[in-house]
Amino acid sequence: MxxxxxxxxxxxxxxxxxxxxxxxxxxxxxxxxxxxxxxxxxxxxxxxxxxxxxxxxxxxxxxxxxxxxxxxxxxxxxxxxxxxxxxxxxxxxxxxxxxxxxxxxxxxxxxxxxxxxxxxxxxxxxxxxxxxxxxxxxxxxxxxxxxxxxxxxxxxxxxxxxxxxxxxxxxxxxxxxxxxxxxxxxxxxxxxxxxxxxxxxxxxxxxxxxxxxxxxxxxxxxxxxxxxxxxxxxxxxxxxxxxxxxxxxxxxxxxxxxxxxxxxxxxxxxxxxxxxxxxxxxxxxxxxxxxxxxxxxxxxxxxxxxxxxxxxxxxxxxxxxxxxxxxxxxxxxxxxxxxxxxxxxxxxVIRRLAKRPTGHLSEVRQIQNRLQQDHLHATEVVVDFGGFRALDGASLTASTEEVVGLIGPNGAGKTTLLNAITGLVTPSAGSIRLDREVLDDLPSHLIAQAGVVRTFQNLRLFPALSVEENIGVARLAVAGHIVDRPQPEVELLISASGLTELRHRRAGELDYGNARRLELARAAAAAPRFLLLDEPTSGMGDLESEEMIHRIREIASLVQAGVVVVDHDLNFITGICDRVYVLDQGKVISVGTPNEVSLDPLVQVAYLGGPIGSSN
Amino acid sequence: MTELLQQVVDGLGRGGIYALIALGIAVIFGVMHLVNFAHGELITVSAYTAYALFVAGWNWWLIAPAVVLTAGLTSVVIEFVAFRWVRGAPDFTMLMTSFGVHFLVQAAFVMYVSANFRQFPRPGWIFETWKVGGVSLEVFDLLVILFTLLTLGATYWVLHRTMFGMSLRAAAEDFDAARLMGIRSDRIIRGAFALSGLLAGVAAVFWLMRSGQAGPTAGLSPMLKGVLAALIGGLGSLSGAVLGGVVLGLAEVFLISYLPESLVGLTDGIVFLFIALLFVFRPQGLITVRRAERV
Structure with a gap:
């Protein structure tokens, strides 16, 4: 290049x-x-x-x-x-x-x-x-x-x-x-x-x-x-x-x-x-x-x-x-x-000069200092839409060294919680902190610069920009604003997300799976401490979502970010999460390892309308 | 006091016309998120229709319904020729398309008729006044107010009592959901353009009675007033558009009567300045209807 x-x-x-x-x-x-x-x-x-x-x-x-x-x-x-x-x-x-x-x-x-x-x-x-x-x-x-x-x-x-x-x-x-x-x-x-x-x-x-x-x-x-x-x-x-x-x-x-x-x-x-x-x-x-x-x-x-x-x-x-x-x-x-x-x-000329991909990920991987562990705290968050209370005092804590899942029935408030954390909706009560830094009243772009970056349920890439530019611009956006942590190289993210062949394609032309991977890489380019992923496997087949587990783990460890992930696919959640929060009607009803929450009778009521009886 | 009453009636007369135009713009915005800057061309077409029919010897009583129907038909034709192709396109594309249609229709009239304005006779009674107590009210204003109310009533009936109207409102509320519920988007959009054209036609009749001329740019001023009124009301909202029209009409009349003589020529400029300021501080208009975007 x-x-x-x-x-x-x-x-x-x-x-x-x-x-x-x-x-x-x-x-x-x-x-x-x-x-x-x-x-x-x-x-x-x-x-x-x-x-x-x-x-x-x-x-x-x-x-x-x-x-x-x-x-x-x-x-x-x-x-x-x-x-x-x-x-x-x-x-x-x-x-x-x-x-x-x-x-x-x-x-x-x-x-x-x-x-x-x-x-x-x-x-x-x-x-x-x-x-x-x-x-x-x-x-x-x-x-x-x-x-x-x-x-x-x-x-x-x-x-x-x-x-x-x-x-x-x-x-x-x-x-x-x-x-x-x-x-x-x-x-x-x-x-x-x-x-x-x-x-x-x-x-x-x-x-x-x-x-x-x-x-x-x-x-x-x-x-x-x-x-x-x-x-x-x-x-x-x-x-x-x-x-x-x-x-x-x-x-x-x-x-x-x-x-x-x-x-x-x-x-x-x-x-x-x-x-x-x-x-x-x-x-x-x-x-x-x-x-x-x-x-x-x-x-x-x-x-x-x-x-x-x-x-x-x-x-x-x-x-x-x-x-x-x-x-x-x-x-x-x-x-x-x-x-x-x-x-x-x-x-x-630029396309002609662009060299072929430079080896595999492991060769390019830089040796990085371990970053200090950080915590993301959302405490007692309340969000009202008119008369409807979408979040009713939900709390969540995540560390940079784990993958936290957020599940719950439709309308439970999962996306709303991500929106509240990233400043897209204003909570009427509660607080959001990244370690000691209060994120409550910050506009979205400052929250991103502080280190909390998200992806979207309905995919929001920059369609007319190339794959490379999508990642590059995200890196550029926070360059100069972050001092305490290194930014990953664009090259590294392109190869880590398996998009090397497609680097000059316009993002709008990508198929679903590649677009999801690009959105993940773009979020990682902002060197986040926390990656908030909203349904990263929606629309994917079993095989693809299996593979997505490895991508997310790999990219998160590359930038040393914690992950908070919302998804419906329980196999995927069980496969990737260390801990799971279950939301129902705006409240957290259960927290624990995937195994623990799946046995929680409250969760079974929320999901299936009743506890799974002794019949199975 | 009497002066104030006269001004209010005058303002409502103006505002009524604006309201009808704005309502048409809001209806179209509701079903396809298009701000139709070509809406004024319906009035241009109406003006030339009225002119042609006058030359053919018709009188206002026959011309009025003909104008309304022509505007409705033109609206459907414009949708079929141009806007059909940009459904669901990005906002920039739709805005630009509507401006393009606006310029194109104007250019076509310059090419095939003339760049000059053509005059036609205005009905004799439009300057007559009606004395109630010490107040003299223009018959024309009262007539506009009456017909605006009738038209709005009819529109309300269509929107609330017919299957088409309910589908249209549903589509304006949430287009994708409406389509999922089996509402035929094609028919709704075409119907919305027809309705909006008919409303513009009614407005055109009164606009033309007052102006008495047809020219390629005849639709520019009513279009701008209509768009502004719809924006003041908050675009998506139908009742907001009507309110916006009335507010704009009243504001103009009061501006004209209270501005110093030397600044009256700037009335439109001052209205624009106010509107610009309104959008700086309330980009959603006076009434906020658009809910937050889903993410």
Whole structure:
């Protein structure tokens, strides 16, 4: 396996440069062989590419659908115009500009950077709001907040006449038309920087943690990831890039009005992003090229130079917008991940360089210091759902040197107890401690960092990430937060869970058994002191669940974690557990070795409706 | 006091229309977890239908039922063409699809009709007022309130007294469980779209009586108001959506009457700002209905 520097920095950088050369080279070629209009088209396309790359940084990495990025573009665009238009021209357009802005005279470069900074400051405020609203992939509240931003900015731009000259005319650099953006030098530079920033962000810690949260917010939190921080970083970077693109757009057009950054531009940029593949930086660029060419083609076909009588019904004005709408809906229905999915050119090389598995587990096993024994205590935990008491004073103690089972009839409160321990539900009474550390009021991600990590009954992997990334991101999430214990190597966990052959597969493509093993390995990657497993063998056959006993024991001893396991399969529980707690109606009714509890008459009543009589 | 009463009636008149639109959005959200940003296109289609029928010489009494039926039918067609394929898809895909449909229908109207708005005559009586004591009330508002109540009553009857309605509510409560109990998801979803379309149709009649114009973006404003109202009410909740519509209508009327002259142009902007703040602090809306996700 090539090392992290090569994999996460050098190869992506090389890939981005290659893409850049292709894109810019193609653009220049088109501009040279085409007519006079094609020069402007190429400029527009490259500027749109910057804006779309900016949007990709946010939507691609976090999965939050934002309509606000075009609004940030509008803020930056107006700020840019107000700073950069010369005072004489401003005197003619906005003589009453507030804050003495009418006298400001800055160069375009200064204006652009200041405008981007202003947009970033606004983005910070909006980002706080988004975090407060619990933004996550597909969250409606976040989408509505960004949509509201788009409208509010539009309304303000239309109505704050003193500052923006209102909606009818807008602000213009020169009454004589374009004399503004000369040459494409700045566009080339900004595009290169945006591309590199977007591509490298995907490989940063923030980017990778954001991907996990994008795939499954709840699972990410349970692995020790706090998505709001990563989303904020993505937002600020993304708004900066979008803003630079927006100022270039304003400069190129030579004027700005409220319609320039509103629904139409939102549709255009989002379609570009969706078509190419929102999770891929290269995809974003592919989308820009495909949609730009498609738009040009439809515009040409609908124009006066093409006469095809039998196609009159479709070759008419407005075809371009229909093309955009059809592309967006079509891709969502038939290929929601876009043309490229999350593919990047450097992936080609990385897969090729990946070495074959390095020997068996026993060879890689590191010699570790024995960690001190820890205890997990859940004491008298009460959980109410409305009027229903799901847990009624249940207590459980486990040590890092044992496997504790948790069984009971349906609705006994087993999963609820795991949820209470991992902070997914808030107990109304009772306490949860990891040795002396109180976990009661901690959010999920801090509980995970403290050393209690779980798996889920209904499997919650990060489906679009590879097997290796699933494990890697869990390891990354707690790196730096834990000091008292070593983290297992990703390699080691992959081979210990028997997934070596599948390491580059997307987790969403795994079959049930492998997915369960991956979830176990992912949990172990966070170097937990306690692994909480919710029905790790559900859906498995006898043979597979037999094998799972060994996997769990092996992986738990690898990270020296205690195990608390919920399951229905009594053979499995008897095979793996040192001690078993039996829950019924929210209370612990019996504790002991598997053998002891199976003979407890109370347990027999709970399970079978009556004690097993002397008849057998 | 009389002024207040007038404002309340005005607000309820607006709010009634919003409530009908929001209810349709909530019904669809209930059965397939889709926030339908294309819901406004039903009103766009209604507007063009009304315009075409006017040109053909129909009057409002015939146009109104035609508009309601067209909206219902369009809703089913949109489901069949687009939303059917993204059932059960991730939220992001569904959101994006509904926006795509929204843009696509608009673009189609620009292409085949015109980007310009077409005017048609509004019924003569909509500005008439009715004096009770010292209070003058707009007949139109009273009519909207009356028809909103009738429509809500009919909807309530459908939801609570018919097999279809009960299945729909069951599906909205817990879709998987409803399917396991043998409720046909296909039929429920199609029925939900039909119901939601009919509700939008009733709202469209009143919306158009007031606006008197048809254009590609005619549905944008009612759609946004409807989505906001449904969100205020907490999306999954049907009664919440109705309440959200009324709250939004009243809020707008009071904002317009108490804002200083220079800020009236910003009414929509201010409403949006409030909504954004609401979602920052209560992302689930005013009424929380969605139970915690099962893990």
């Amino acid at each position: 090539p090392n992290a520097l090569v994999r996460r920095l050098l190869l992506p950088l090389a890939g981005s440069l290659a893409t850049y050369v292709l894109l810019v080279g193609g653009g220049i070629m088109y501009a040279t062989i085409g007519n006079s209009a094609s020069d402007g088209l190429v400029t527009q396309m490259l500027i749109n590419a910057i804006v779309v790359l900016g949007i990709q940084i946010y939507i691609g990495n976090t999965g939050v659908l934002s309509f606000g990025h075009v609004a940030f573009g509008a803020i930056a665009g107006y700020a840019f115009a107000i700073f950069a238009i010369s005072p004489e021209r401003k005197a003619a357009q906005i003589p009453n500009a507030p804050f003495g802005l009418a006298e400001v005279d800055l160069t375009p470069l200064q204006s652009s950077l200041i405008a981007a900074c202003i947009a970033v400051v606004v983005a910070f405020v909006i980002g706080m709001g988004l975090a407060r609203s619990g933004a996550r992939s597909g969250a409606v509240a976040a989408t509505v907040i960004t949509l509201a931003l788009l409208f509010v900015v539009h309304e303000v731009a239309k109505n704050w006449i003193d500052l923006t000259r209102g909606g009818k005319t807008g602000l213009s650099f020169s009454p004589l038309g374009r004399v503004t953006l000369q040459g494409r030098g700045w566009v080339y530079l900004a595009l290169l920087l945006s591309l590199v920033a977007a591509r490298l962000f995907k490989e940063t810690k923030s980017g990778r943690l954001a991907h996990a949260a994008r795939e499954d917010d709840l699972a990410a939190r349970s692995m020790g990831i706090h998505p709001a921080v990563q989303q904020m970083i993505a937002l600020l970077l993304s708004v900066f890039v979008v803003s630079i693109g927006a100022t270039l757009r304003v400069f190129e057009i030579g004027s700005i009005n409220p319609r320039l950054f509103f629904f139409k531009y939102t549709l255009l940029t989002l379609t570009m992003l969706i078509v190419g593949g929102r999770n891929s930086v290269t995809g974003a660029l592919v989308g820009v090229v495909v949609i730009s060419l498609g738009s040009e083609l439809t515009r040409y076909l609908a124009g006066p130079s093409v006469e095809l009588p039998f196609l009159n019904w479709i070759l008419r004005n407005g075809l371009t917008d229909v093309f955009l709408g059809v592309s967006m809906v079509g891709f969502m229905i038939f290929r929601p991940d876009g043309l490229l999915g999350s593919w990047e050119p450097d992936h080609l």
